[in-house]
Amino acid sequence: MQAVKAGDTDWLQGKTWSLQYYIDEEHHEVLKAAHQLYFSENYINPFLFKSILKMEKEVVAMVANMLHGPASAVGTMTSGGTESILLAMYAYREWARKHRPSIKVPEIVAPSTLHPAFDKAAHYFGLVLRKAKVQSTQAADVEAMGKLITKNTILLLASAPSFAHGVLDPIPAIGNLAEKHGLFFHVDACVGGFMLPWVEKLGKQLPAWDFRVPAVTSMSGDLHKFGFGAKGASVVLYRNAQVFEHQIFVNTEYSGGIFATATMLGSRPGGAVAAAWAGLQHLGQEGYLKNAKAMLEATDLLRAGLVALPDIEIIGKPCMNILAFSTKNNKPDIYVIADFMEEKGWVVDRQQLPPSIHLTVFPYNIPVIGQYLADLKSAIAWAKANPSAMTEGNAAMYGLMARIPLRGMVKDNVRKVFLDAYGKGMGNEAPIAEQPSREHKWLGRLNRFLAFTFKR
Template sequence: MSKLTTDPRPSHEKNAEITMAIPEKGIARDAILSELRALKQDDFDWRGGRLPSYTYYLDEKTLDLQRDAYGEYISENALGAGRAFKSLEIMTNDIKAMSKSLFHAPAGAGASFTSGGTESVFMAVKTARDRARYERGEPHGRYRIVSCVTAHPCLDKAAQLLDVDVIRTPHDTEFRADADLMRAAIDERTIMLYVSAPNFPFGTFDPISKIGALAEETMLWLHVDACWGGFLSPFAERLGYPVPLWDFRVPGVTSLSADIHKFGYAAKGASIIIYRSSEIQQFETFSFSGWPRGTYVTPTFLGTKAGGAVAAAWAVMRNLGMEGYLRAARETMEATTKLVAGLNAIPEIKCLTPNGESNLVTFVANDPALDIYAVADRLEAKGWFRGRMRDPKGIQQGVNPAHLPVVQDYLKAVREAVAFVKAEAIRDTAYDERSY
């Protein structure tokens, strides 16, 4: 890896000068809580549907349950699940069982609860690497993962940390992985094929059945990144949306990751990684004995793990039930359909996706004179946080139930932003590198 020439940190971190020390005398609780609320004033209004991702808001009832369940276990540490905290082991096992059944995992599947999509993907890469090193008798073997250019960067983060190389193949004209290009990229060092269900930039599903067959033929590990859609797709499928097969019903799938803290409506810090067989999970575990205290074993990357995140996920999954998740999916998909129809009715822009498969929408300028990033800037100035897409230039956004009541307001804001950018003849706004 080459040395970075510019400081890539987000501006809020670069500007973090030391302006505060721990106060000599503590500040009263009420004052602190008012400060916390005041600090939020300039944040985007996620309850009001102004955020395209980061938050996944269903309703106040679910939020209250998250908060209360998290609070019950705020000090408990899932590092001690099973020993100090039998409760956390029970809840973790329940979450694993509910997730396995939702994703049609076969009997004998293994799973781990993690802190998020990044950690789930990290564990998939680590487990596949360590299994390959064991099977090939290469304790320091360096391997490759073949993916599509649309894969989430958490794959590369994991791969960099684990000394694995990622090959990103171009997507096809429908923004899906091209199975033939992936096949052509496989070599003798390849250990894993990596697909998305769906990918974050376009919201399309890679052709997982086809790539599953390729994985079987080549005997490669196939990981499905369903971090975004894992807790939406099963319900959208039941509602009749055209969701392709992507989970353990596809025979070649070895592992899948799905975030409960996204459309599972858990508090942040909740995701699941599931392996087709618990046997391969032995390569997930970290175990170390070379210190005086004895053997230290953890299933995943984290040491201390928020007990609250486990409790909140457990509580919300059981409280919503299939019925609650179906309602959430109905609202989400309805908002997406309305949004796409409304955006496509604006002559200067057009949606590239979705096609009913997911709740991620990307729209681009239909009129070459329209500066789409200036549209994004204008929307942000009006309180609508927007994600900018680089290739092609566009605006990318996720949809959650909070968007349903404000779809028409948002469409009005887009129409106004387009008219503003045209009237002001704004051109060539640069891509904002911090726009994730």
């Protein structure tokens, strides 16, 4: 296994700029020890494992405190941001079924930059998610959101901040919109919930983004991101039990007895709860502040280096240690730059709509920032000297992807990539991607390059 694993991305070297939330070995060992202690416990029944329930409640209370929740705030831990989001969307739908039965298909209004976990929730639960265009800064356009509200709308959404650009939506203004129309309002702080409190404590003024905005009725915040817990830990939190009660699933007819769960999973790992609790205790406010300060200072350094490059522009006004950049008017082509950086060994998160490169700054990226900027400078020079590169290789494919209007074709092909990946090694003789395609000839090639759409 070690030999096989050696072929995976070596993210600790700092060349990866997303996904791997890690501080240092000492903290890692604390998480592992806590996880190990509860390795075997099946937390499907919280009343059987009172110590895990106690930890979960304490974690939820600590998160509620961080996010300025009122005394009535209530919620659960979940297996991650997606589950927190799925559960909140499900609870709102169930609330609407009971209290607004005239609405046959509940609608939700959100800025287009929202995380796809909400699209997944809408897809799973039969909700209509209406996405409003955003401002050129990539922050939500409140007026555009207002125009999408109908008599079937039950909920507004916003990000604090968005994953792609690290841009904070105008939560107070969206709150006003929610109040005006009598709507619920969920703020997704999956990536920012454990950073923005420290950003503010370190002296940066931010518009209110959490339960301080009275219209906010629920939030999601991930322990397995900047909470620095083990994977499989997030919190979904409600202002009060009014909607939360709908999250709890009860079946009284099961032959195995009365069955009830507060979250989506059945059998549930106790270790993830224990590790999250231990991580919070181990770091404490001081630890989080110290790490946040280091990551934010490194982000400032990186931002200054990017701004000093005349061809580069940063997208919007990032509020924490996440940013996205592109080239001015996309000249030279950002995807050509991405290809060059990949050649240099960097793991590049290519984004679309508009084309850009994403960077989240973690502690392990700090030592390589100078190298990144130097390579980027070379990449820009190379892209300028080789304009034809945008019609070749990956750059051509990503460019095409970003512009292609037929998203259905793209969707089908991404699905094929997954089928292929899961089929291989399971006795599937003919990988689907290699089967002759009836579609345009470039679609075959597309399969290999679509990875960026599901990288995160």
